[in-house]
Amino acid sequence: MHFSIQNILFLLVAVAGFGLFAWQARKIRANILVGRDRDMSGHVNERLWKTLLVAFGQQKMFKRLTPAFLHLIVYIGFIVINIEVIEILIDGIFGTHRVLGFMGPLYSALTGTNEVLGALVVLAVTAFWWRRNVQGVRRFSGPEMRAWPKLDANVILYIEVVLMVALFLMNSADLKAHQLEGKDLDGAFPISQFLTGLLPDNVSSLVVLERVGWWAHIVGILLFLNYLPSSKHFHIIMAFPNVYFSRLVPQGQFSNVDSITHEVKAMMDPTYQVPTPATNPDGSAVAPTPFGAKDVNDLAWTNLLNAYSCTECGRCTSVCPANLTGKLLSPRKIIMDTRDRMEEKYNSPLVFDPALYGKEAKHDPQEQLDKENHTLLRGYVTPEELWACTTCNACVEACPVNINPLESIVEMRRFLVLEESAAPNSLNVMFSNIENNGAPWAFSPSDRFNWADDLYMAEKA
Amino acid sequence: MADLAARGETPEVLFWVGCAGAFDDRYKRVTRAFVRILEHVGVKYAVLGMEETCTGDPAKRAGNEFLFQMQAMQNITTLNGYGIKTVVTACPHCFNTIKNEYPALGGEYEVIHHSTFLQQLINQGRVKAEGGESFKGRRITFHDSCYLGRANNIYEAPRAVLEVLDADLVEMKRCKTNGLCCGAGGAQMWKEPEPGKKDINIERTEEALATLDGNAEVLGNLTGVESTAPGLPAGSNHGGSIIAVGCPFCMTMMADGVKNKEREQDVQVFDLAELIASAEGLNA
Ligand code: SF4
Ligand code: SF4
Numbered sequence: 001m002h003f004s005i006q007n008i009l010f011l012l013v014a015v016a017g018f019g020l021f022a023w024q025a026r027k028i029r030a031n032i033l034v035g036r037d038r039d040m041s042g043h044v045n046e047r048l049w050k051t052l053l054v055a056f057g058q059q060k061m062f063k064r065l066t067p068a069f070l071h072l073i074v075y076i077g078f079i080v081i082n083i084e085v086i087e088i089l090i091d092g093i094f095g096t097h098r099v100l101g102f103m104g105p106l107y108s109a110l111t112g113t114n115e116v117l118g119a120l121v122v123l124a125v126t127a128f129w130w131r132r133n134v135q136g137v138r139r140f141s142g143p144e145m146r147a148w149p150k151l152d153a154n155v156i157l158y159i160e161v162v163l164m165v166a167l168f169l170m171n172s173a174d175l176k177a178h179q180l181e182g183k184d185l186d187g188a189f190p191i192s193q194f195l196t197g198l199l200p201d202n203v204s205s206l207v208v209l210e211r212v213g214w215w216a217h218i219v220g221i222l223l224f225l226n227y228l229p230s231s232k233h234f235h236i237i238m239a240f241p242n243v244y245f246s247r248l249v250p251q252g253q254f255s256n257v258d259s260i261t262h263e264v265k266a267m268m269d270p271t272y273q274v275p276t277p278a279t280n281p282d283g284s285a286v287a288p289t290p291f292g293a294k295d296v297n298d299l300a301w302t303n304l305l306n307a308y309s310c311t312e313c314g315r316c317t318s319v320c321p322a323n324l325t326g327k328l329l330s331p332r333k334i335i336m337d338t339r340d341r342m343e344e345k346y347n348s349p350l351v352f353d354p355a356l357y358g359k360e361a362k363h364d365p366q367e368q369l370d371k372e373n374h375t376l377l378r379g380y381v382t383p384e385e386l387w388a389c390t391t392c393n394a395c396v397e398a399c400p401v402n403i404n405p406l407e408s409i410v411e412m413r414r415f416l417v418l419e420e421s422a423a424p425n426s427l428n429v430m431f432s433n434i435e436n437n438g439a440p441w442a443f444s445p446s447d448r449f450n451w452a453d454d455l456y457m458a459e460k461a
Numbered sequence: 462m463a464d465l466a467a468r469g470e471t472p473e474v475l476f477w478v479g480c481a482g483a484f485d486d487r488y489k490r491v492t493r494a495f496v497r498i499l500e501h502v503g504v505k506y507a508v509l510g511m512e513e514t515c516t517g518d519p520a521k522r523a524g525n526e527f528l529f530q531m532q533a534m535q536n537i538t539t540l541n542g543y544g545i546k547t548v549v550t551a552c553p554h555c556f557n558t559i560k561n562e563y564p565a566l567g568g569e570y571e572v573i574h575h576s577t578f579l580q581q582l583i584n585q586g587r588v589k590a591e592g593g594e595s596f597k598g599r600r601i602t603f604h605d606s607c608y609l610g611r612a613n614n615i616y617e618a619p620r621a622v623l624e625v626l627d628a629d630l631v632e633m634k635r636c637k638t639n640g641l642c643c644g645a646g647g648a649q650m651w652k653e654p655e656p657g658k659k660d661i662n663i664e665r666t667e668e669a670l671a672t673l674d675g676n677a678e679v680l681g682n683l684t685g686v687e688s689t690a691p692g693l694p695a696g697s698n699h700g701g702s703i704i705a706v707g708c709p710f711c712m713t714m715m716a717d718g719v720k721n722k723e724r725e726q727d728v729q730v731f732d733l734a735e736l737i738a739s740a741e742g743l744n745a
Contacts, residue, residue, distance in 0.1 A: 063639075252612025253561035257526045261566065264530040268538075292524065321642040321665075326658030388655040391522045391647030392607040397638050413524030427523050430651040434528055438514030439480040440651055449510045451482070451489035455496060 010092035010218075017222030020350070024229040027347035028308060034346060035301030036289070040245045047244050050402075055243040060400040064315075067131075073124040074160070077117040078236070081167070084114055088218050098174075101186030111187035115171065118164045119191050125160050132157075139314030144333035148352060149232065149312055156233045163220045170213030172196050177206035230352035235311040239401040242309035245302050246402035251393045254410060257291065292414025295375035296342045299411055306403040307339035316395035316405055322388040329388040331395035331405035337380035338408060377412050386412050387424055465507045466543055472507035474499075474573075475540070477550035477559065480515050481709030487716065488551075488709040494738035495551055495575055501743055502587040506549075512539050518554040521562070523648035530566065533558075537568035551575040551734060553608035553708045554646075560613070574609060576619040576707045576733055583625055593742030596628035599703060601736075602672050604633070604665065604715060605640035606708035619707050622733050626740055628703075633672045641665050645710035666704075666718025673702040673728060704730045 053059045058075065061068040090099045101107050131137045132153060140153070172192035178185040179196070180203050199206060228234045265272045278286045293299045316331040317323050323330050344354045373379065386409055395405045416422045423431070430440045438445050465472060476499065482492040499506045517532030536559075540548070548570045550556050560572035582588040601623055609615045616637045623630055635641045644654065644661025654660055704719070706712050716730045738744055 250557075250561050250613050252557040252608055254521060256530065256562060256565050260526050260530050264527070264534055267531075268534055291526065319639070319641075321644060321661045322655070322657070324641075325654075325661050325664055327655045328657075329655070384655055387652070388657075389647050390607070390642045390644060390649050390661065392642035393611040394607070394639075394642065397611050410522070410524065414526055415524075417524035418527060423523060423525070424652050426652040427648060430519060430523070430648065431525055431528055434515050434517070434520055434532065438532075439484060440515055440519050441480065441484055443480075443484045445511055445514070448478075448483045448513060449508075451478070451492045452496075455493050 004095060007093060007095045013219060013222065014089065014092065017219075017225060021225050021229075024226065024349050027349065028229055031342045031346050032301050032304045032308065034297045034342070035299050035304040036297075038300040038302055040302060043248055046248060050246065050248075051240060051244045054246075054400075054402055055240045058400070060398075060402075063398070070124040070127050073117070073120045074128075077121040077124075080110075080117050081114055081121075083110060084167075085218070085221060088214065092218065098186050104186075107186055108188035111171070112190050114167070115189055115191040118167050122161060122164050125157050125164075129154065129157050139318040142314065142317060142330055142332070144330055144336050145312070145314075149336070152231050152233075152352075153312070155227075156231060159220065159224050159227070163217060163224070166213050166216035166220055168192055168195055168213075170210055170217060173199055173206045173209035173213060177203050177210060180206070227351055229349035232310065232312040235309050235401060238305070238309040239311075242305050243402045245305060247404060251396055255407075257414070259289075260291070290415065291418035292416070293408070293411035294377045294415045294419070296338055296345065298415070299338065299376075299408055303404070303408050303411070304338065304342060306405075306408075307335050307342065309401050310335045310339070310403055311401065312336065313400065315398040315400060316403070319394040319398045321390055321392060321394065327385075327388040328382070329385045331409075334381055334385070334405050334408055335403060338376060341376045341380055377415060381412060383416055383422065386416065389413075470505075471544060473505045474507075474547045474549045474578075475543075475545045476506050476508050477516075477548050477552070477555050478508055478513060479550060479552035479555045479709065481713075482551055483513070485709060485713070488712060488732075491551055491709070491712070491732040491734050494732070494743070495734040497738050497743040498579070498582070498588065498734060498741065501741060502582055509539060516555045516558040518558045519648040519651060521558070522646065533563055533566050533568070537563055537566055540568060540570065545570060547571045547573065549573045549575060549578045551707070551709070551732065553606045553612070554710070557608045557612050574613075574615060574618070574707070576609065576622055577615060579622045579733060579737055580618040583622065588625075588737060588741060590625040590627075590737060590740035593744070594739040596626040596703075596736070596740065599628045599701065600631055600673050600675075601626065601628045601703040601705050602631045602633055602669055603636075603705045603707075604643065604669060604711055605636055606706065606711045607640065607642050607646050609707055610640050611638060619705070619733055622737060623705055626736060631672050633668050635668065641668065643708075643711040643714035645714045650710050650713070662714035662718045663721060666715055666722060669704045669715065670719075670722060670724060670728065673704070701726075702728050703736070704728065705733060705736060706730060707733050 058068065058072060061071055087098065087100045091097060098107075100110070103110075132140050168191065171187075171189050172195040175185055175189050175192050176196040176199050180201065199209065228237065262272075262274045266274050280286055290298060296304060310332070312332060314332050316335075317333070320329065320331055340354045343349065343352070348354065377383075389406070389409045391406060391410070393406060396403075399405075417427075421428075433440050433442050437443060439448075476495070478492055481488045483489070496506075514535060515532055516536060517529035520526075520532065521529035548559055550559070550572070551574075553574060556572055556574045559568065559570065563570070579588065583590075603619055603623060605611075605616065605619075609619070620630070633640075641664065642661060643665055649661075704715050706715060712730055712732060719725055719728050719730060735744075
């Protein structure tokens with residue numbers, strides 16, 4: 001252990017890296033909390049179990065085997081290689097070198113696994129890049145995959161390769177320097193032992209190269225950490241709370257709007273006591289909340305959490321019957337729009353600020369809107385998209401991180417119908433049929449029993 | 462129901478007919494088939510008749526929460542008034558709404574979809590699918606309705622019902638959790654589809670036809686046993702292939718699709734209850 005200027009530098013870099021991330025995370029937390037309150041407490045065991053299966057266990061990824069397998073490599077690689085980061089942190093702060101080396105065979109197993117996984121990650125990432133850029137898997141395209149999402153997806157892949165290269169540079173230089181000095185290096189290096197031939201035969205250059213690899217690895221990780229909040233790659237963190245807070249009720253169950261329940265009960269029973277409306281601290285009545293959602297702050301906070309967990313994988317859109325048959329609706333776009341709108345209206349993370357990417361970053365709204373009406377609904381999502389949804393839940397079923405685009409769609413429909421009376425005309429006809437005849441079609445309630453008329457024609461005749 | 466109540470009796474089950482079951486000419490046949498089964502096995506049942514009104518499902522999915530709750534409260538008042546405990550229905554939309562959305566508004570019942578109900582009758586040996594029409598050598602594929610399947614996780618009951626038919630059951634490529642919507646849910650039934658390349662029911666019908674014709678990979682019996690039925694060439698009629706459904710909207714959409722493809726000659730769309738009724742020889 002020998003303290004040097006390096007340790008102080010490292011401490012500064014680490015504190016800056018984690019500090020910046022904490023600052024970004026706070027912004028995002030604030031964005032999510034602009035959403036409407038929804039009680040998600042309780043059912044802790046059930047929720048933990050679900051998180052274990054779906055988030056840790058990747059349960060829903062295994063609907064598609066090739067990407068599931070590739071993703072699993074990167075995922076396990078990420079977890080195992082991060083154990084090494086613990087060592088790097090300790091070494092960096094205390095000026096030690098390979099501090100975990102004392103574990104002997106266990107350490108060899110760890111470093112050996114790391115190297116093999118590192119190599120597999122490079123292969124998997126190459127395959128991902130191929131699928132995205134050459135093979136052109138359909139779900140990676142679509143009108144919502146604009147400039148930023150496209151770039152972002154590739155940037156992540158490049159960073160992952162750079163991190164792995166740094167790891168191998170560090171290991172192979174360290175290994176070779178030790179070999180030249182005739183010393184043993186703790187650990188096993190199944191891949192790096194073949195890379196040593198590429199390096200110079202000079203110990204002092206090797207020591208420098210080892211330091212370069214070491215610093216590139218840790219600085220790369222800190223930079224990556226701070227890139228996450230701007231990226232779809234944020235899902236590696238957000239998938240966990242998102243799955244934890246996902247719905248436990250049957251997918252077919254839609255929420256009942258409480259304020260409407262009170263209103264309807266009061267209409268049907270004049271003695272019904274409507275709970276007194278909430279008041280502000282100064283005693284004035286709180287302004288009534290609109291029905292449904294016009295903008296991001298009308299959605300529940302869980303819907304906003306969804307938007308930060310989306311990996312933009314397009315599994316939802318690729319199974320959406322409306323999208324499949326060429327309609328404008330894409331559930332992924334609804335989720336991406338929600339995030340973009342949040343970041344436009346409230347806080348944006350460090351790298352991605354929707355305003356910076358201008359028109360390219362957004363979907364062209366179909367109507368020219370003033371600032372006041374430039375909201376999620378109409379500013380980003382058009383009614384045409386919303387009305388194409390069959391509420392079939394295929395998107396909900398498909399999402400590997402339990403995002404529910406359908407909830408947001410229904411909330412916006414509620415706004416269109418209840419606040420703007422802007423339903424398509426044929427639906428208004430259906431509404432008035434239900435109101436007047438108790439059936440969505442224009443039949444008289446007195447005909448409701450007609451089906452029974454010829455039930456036993458044979459016997460009656 | 463009112464008659465029964467007047468006599469001071471309560472039924473074992475309340476059969477919720479639903480608007481489609483009451484008014485749609487095609488689905489009225491399903492309603493009758495189901496009633497025949499109920500009477501055949503001697504289940505004491507009742508219907509609300511003119512006291513029944515829309516559950517509010519289409520209003521709710523279209524965003525009209527206010528109208529939905531008006532309907533819901535009205536129905537809950539009626540059902541609670543008669544002390545109903547168990548509701549059975551042939552409509553997955555009614556099923557989903559009454560089962561999942563009524564409890565929070567004060568309507569708690571045991572709600573059973575007719576596929577589950579039929580499965581129970583079969584398991585108890587009360588329905589044997591004997592003595593009526595034989596389905597031997599006919600291909601049947603089941604179209605999962607979203608509000609039965611993904612919405613409520615009922616995948617096995619309709620398949621178990623079809624299994625007693627001695628037919629060749631084949632599975633579509635997109636089935637069970639991956640099933641493709643018929644295109645009518647979420648109040649789409651009452652409006653024109655948005656502009657696109659194709660209507661959803663056509664896409665789904667093409668898939669069903671491909672499966673029945675054997676052009677697509679035969680996915681085997683619904684229990685996983687490979688089907689041995691030869692592919693039915695288009696236009697031939699072995700008594701026809703069948704698209705089985707368990708939902709009035711799926712029925713309409715698939716039947717329209719078959720008509721659009723001009724395949725009514727050799728492909729028919731039937732509800733589970735109709736198939737069981739005719740296998741039991743109950744089609745008076
Ligand atoms: S629920 Fe709506 S958005 Fe989701 S897949 Fe079905 S039609 Fe598409
Ligand atoms: S919502 Fe889910 S399925 Fe859809 S793109 Fe995002 S992560 Fe993928």
